[in-house]
Amino acid sequence: MASVRLRRLAHYSQRMKSTAGRLAGDACDRDVIWDRDVETETHEQALARAGGAWDKQFRHLMDRSAFYARKFREAGIHQSQVALKDIAKLPFSTKSELKQAIDENPPFGSNLCVPPEQVKRVYQTSGTTGSPSVLALTRADMDMWTAIGTRTYFATGIHDHSSVLTTFGAGPFVAGHTHFVLSRIGSRSVPVAPGDTDRVIFGLKSGLADTLLSTPSFAQYLANRLEKAEPDPASMALTHIVTGGEPGGGIPAIRDHIQAVLGVTVTEVMGIGDIAPSLFGECPQQEGMHFCGGGHVWVELVDPQSREPMTIESGAVGELVYTHLTREAMPVVRFLGGDIARVESAVCECGRTTFRTRVIGRRDDMFIVRGVNVYPTAVLAVVGEFRPRVTGRARVIRRGPEVSIQPPVPIEVEVPGSPGPDVALAAEIEAAIHTRLTFRSKVDLVPEATFGESGYKTRLTVTR
Numbered sequence: 076m077a078s079v080r081l082r083r084l085a086h087y088s089q090r091m092k093s094t095a096g097r098l099a100g101d102a103c104d105r106d107v108i109w110d111r112d113v114e115t116e117t118h119e120q121a122l123a124r125a126g127g128a129w130d131k132q133f134r135h136l137m138d139r140s141a142f143y144a145r146k147f148r149e150a151g152i153h154q155s156q157v158a159l160k161d162i163a164k165l166p167f168s169t170k171s172e173l174k175q176a177i178d179e180n181p182p183f184g185s186n187l188c189v190p191p192e193q194v195k196r197v198y199q200t201s202g203t204t205g206s207p208s209v210l211a212l213t214r215a216d217m218d219m220w221t222a223i224g225t226r227t228y229f230a231t232g233i234h235d236h237s238s239v240l241t242t243f244g245a246g247p248f249v250a251g252h253t254h255f256v257l258s259r260i261g262s263r264s265v266p267v268a269p270g271d272t273d274r275v276i277f278g279l280k281s282g283l284a285d286t287l288l289s290t291p292s293f294a295q296y297l298a299n300r301l302e303k304a305e306p307d308p309a310s311m312a313l314t315h316i317v318t319g320g321e322p323g324g325g326i327p328a329i330r331d332h333i334q335a336v337l338g339v340t341v342t343e344v345m346g347i348g349d350i351a352p353s354l355f356g357e358c359p360q361q362e363g364m365h366f367c368g369g370g371h372v373w374v375e376l377v378d379p380q381s382r383e384p385m386t387i388e389s390g391a392v393g394e395l396v397y398t399h400l401t402r403e404a405m406p407v408v409r410f411l412g413g414d415i416a417r418v419e420s421a422v423c424e425c426g427r428t429t430f431r432t433r434v435i436g437r438r439d440d441m442f443i444v445r446g447v448n449v450y451p452t453a454v455l456a457v458v459g460e461f462r463p464r465v466t467g468r469a470r471v472i473r474r475g476p477e478v479s480i481q482p483p484v485p486i487e488v489e490v491p492g493s494p495g496p497d498v499a500l501a502a503e504i505e506a507a508i509h510t511r512l513t514f515r516s517k518v519d520l521v522p523e524a525t526f527g528e529s530g531y532k533t534r535l536t537v538t539r
């Protein structure tokens with residue numbers, strides 16, 4: 076008897092082992108980890124690898140970056156070398172400082188660390204606050220971005236046998252770099268312009284792709300639309316959606332609905348334009364995004380208010396801070412990315428040892444109600460539970476630049492079609508927000524037609 080049980084147990088653990096880190100239905104025998112050396116190393120090994128790269132990078136910055144040489148000098152750093160373990164002695168870099176560095180000496184700015192003729196690719200930022208910035212890459216920088224991106228997307232379960240419909244444009248934004256990544260993985264690529272919903276639906280219904288790359292807003296819109304229009308949307312060849320560009324793919328109320336309607340697994344990725352377009356990738360275990368930038372990017376966690384360093388350990392919540400270890404053209408040091416993240420356990424069934432994280436929200440989106448910090452993603456998580464009476468999108472309305480909002484907090488919730496006023500629904504959502512998030516709100520139901528474009532990112536807070 077015991078031997079039968081043992082045999083069954085052995086069979087079971089073998090089966091679990093073969094599926095760990097792999098999407099349901101993926102029967103290939105490819106190693107699920109792209110870069111096993113880096114992605115399974117111990118913290119000490121990661122530190123040694125990064126430390127060696129950083130020593131060279133520090134020299135590169137001091138010799139070539141007018142911007143950082145001055146910034147470090149002004150911060151009282153006169154040493155010829157600052158070790159990686161002492162990096163907290165160096166000042167932070169902000170988005171506006173990097174923008175200023177470009178404006179000082181356009182088009183590439185005082186932080187360009189290579190001769191301009193070595194710049195081989197240029198992306199632009201969206202320029203939502205002022206004119207766009209440029210992001211310059213050398214050939215080695217492009218390879219570095221592709222290497223990190225390949226680990227990231229491979230971690231989500233995209234393999235060479237995948238067929239990937241991507242709604243990320245080739246440019247001007249860094250998400251366009253994903254096209255090089257898919258090519259490196261060796262998957263089939265089906266590019267569709269952002270916002271071309273009809274062509275996305277055509278591609279999915281005709282079976283051109285089993286994987287979709289999109290924002291969670293768009294995936295949610297697609298699920299809502301196909302749920303109404305198709306008898307069985309889950310019967311399409313689509314099995315996997317990778318979301319990026321904004322949080323949402325990791326919020327249960329959003330993820331579960333997309334998965335149930337379309338019969339897919341949702342995983343998410345995250346990147347930062349100034350650092351690398353894909354830097355964190357969630358494996359099919361769906362418990363947060365693994366850090367995939369080992370050897371090229373160093374990540375710190377700091378307290379969002381005091382900016383004091385925090386330990387990256389399970390349960391910690393802080394702002395992610397990034398330093399390039401190998402970037403040639405426009406390296407940044409201790410860049411405040413603005414994303415507030417919770418660290419999940421690094422122990423994962425897939426075998427990776429890199430820490431996992433879930434983004435809670437943008438620092439700029441945070442507001443305070445009666446002394447408590449609130450991120451709009453928490454509101455989304457509550458609102459999403461009222462589907463199908465709501466679409467899943469919502470936003471917080473701010474009346475001015477103040478971080479503190481006096482309750483009731485004005486919230487707009489998108490509802491399908493253009494119904495009459497559903498007083499009961501608004502009151503139910505207000506009650507749920509009060510119970511779960513402990514603040515009073517004033518919910519306005521807004522029809523789909525007037526809520527705004529659903530093809531790209533959804534602004535989670537609006538000031539008006």
Ligand SMILES: [Zn+2]
Nearest residue numbers: 358360423425
């Ligand atoms: Zn994993």
